[in-house]
Amino acid sequence: MTGAEHLIVVATGLVAGMLTSTVGVASLVSFPILVALGLPPVVANASNTVGMIPAGLGGSVGYRRELREQPGVTWLVVVTCAVGSVGGAVLLLALPSGVFEAIVPWLILFTCLIVGAQPWISRWLRSRQPHEVAPRTKMSPISTVFAALTGVYGGYFGAGSGVMMMAVLGLGLDLELRVVTALKTLAVLAANIVAGLIFVLVAELDWTAIGLLAAGSIVGGYAGAHLGRLLPPTLLRILIVLAGVVAAVTMLS
Template identity: 75%
Template sequence: MTPVASLPEMLAVLGAGLAAGVLTSTVGVASLVSFPILLAVGLPPVVANASNTVGLVPAGVSGSIGYRAELREHPRVAWTVVVTCAVGAVGGAALLLALPSSVFEAVVPWLILVTCLLVGVQPWVARWLRSRAGGQIGPRTRMGPVTTFFALLTGVYGGYFGAGSGVMMVAVLGLGLDIDLRVVNALKTLAIFAGNVVAGLVFVTVADLDWRAIALLAAGSVVGGYVGARVGRRLPPTLFRVLVVVAGVVAAALLLR
């Protein structure tokens, strides 16, 4: 393994951490910035993936602090998100260590595109469901079994690879709950944090890591996560939805190359 050593490499990783932190708290495609940079400076894929997960934990901390008001609005949902994503991340981390990194390469881009579609059509789907129910159902402010199951699967994916997992969580929570998108954005950031913490603990115990890269990512991402939260909580719902869809499509296109 070639560790991050030169000044240009260190600056590149630090900048990647800052950008990834901002994206963690906004559109949720952080790994598509930081992971390629780690590969570019010479880290092997599995080492880069594990180091990236650990290094982006501070982004989730600062981002969740930035969204603390939104997270207090639905504490039961917040705790459900934490638990499901944490449990799922354990399975995802185990898959990363046990399976070759190419296993999901053919599937992931299409999975991200499908979730982008779901994010885009969510308002129309919600209205259609309400019209079918004839106004007999109230706002859904708790996660039902189906939403919880898909949040768990998103946690598994986040622990395994993570690119686009924020987009997936926005789709899951947006379709399964009737809450403001700014709160969905906060819950998505919390979900990424929970998954990264648990997967990171697994990686610290059993995986090869580049600690210099982790420190640089952490330094950049802790600032970026908070900045991203301050931006994200002010985004109009329509703009946020458009940005998530655009980010997801770009992510899928990059993975398809």
């Protein structure tokens, strides 16, 4: 890469890091840039996963206050996404690159619909209860399974995995959106760390791209956490849905 291309990758990491901690579609920015700069798609995907780990670290540090509010859920999200991402990383290395291309954009659009409608869905579900029910602050078995499946997708490709996790946590828990956003950021980090370790051991990587992405993404992830905390919940939800729709349309085009 030339000097100008180095700066482009650092700037891409910065923007993608901010997206990791807010709307959750970072890979739709960073992955295409790496491919455009000449990296083969599988190498770009694996390198992107490793290079974006600092974004999740920066974002999780920025959201540490929110994560401390729900320690039980926090640890369960880490474990389920980490375990799921192992399967996703194996799929990336073993299957043809086009296996999920047909279904993933529609899955992202569906999860965008859930994220957007989550307040109304939650109110409707609670109205169906015959008596007052305490807020849900623990993961149900169904939510845990879907969190693990989101981890699988995060290990495989990851574009839109943050939006998917927002949908899973938003429907399964009665928590403030800022806390759900923090948990989503940590979930993406857990999936990237485990998948990244596998890629370091067995996949071809571009370490220059990884280093440049990491340099920008750790700053962007931390800054994005502060931005995500300041955004009004309704505006953040709208941005998440818009980002997910753009991600899905981009993948369909």
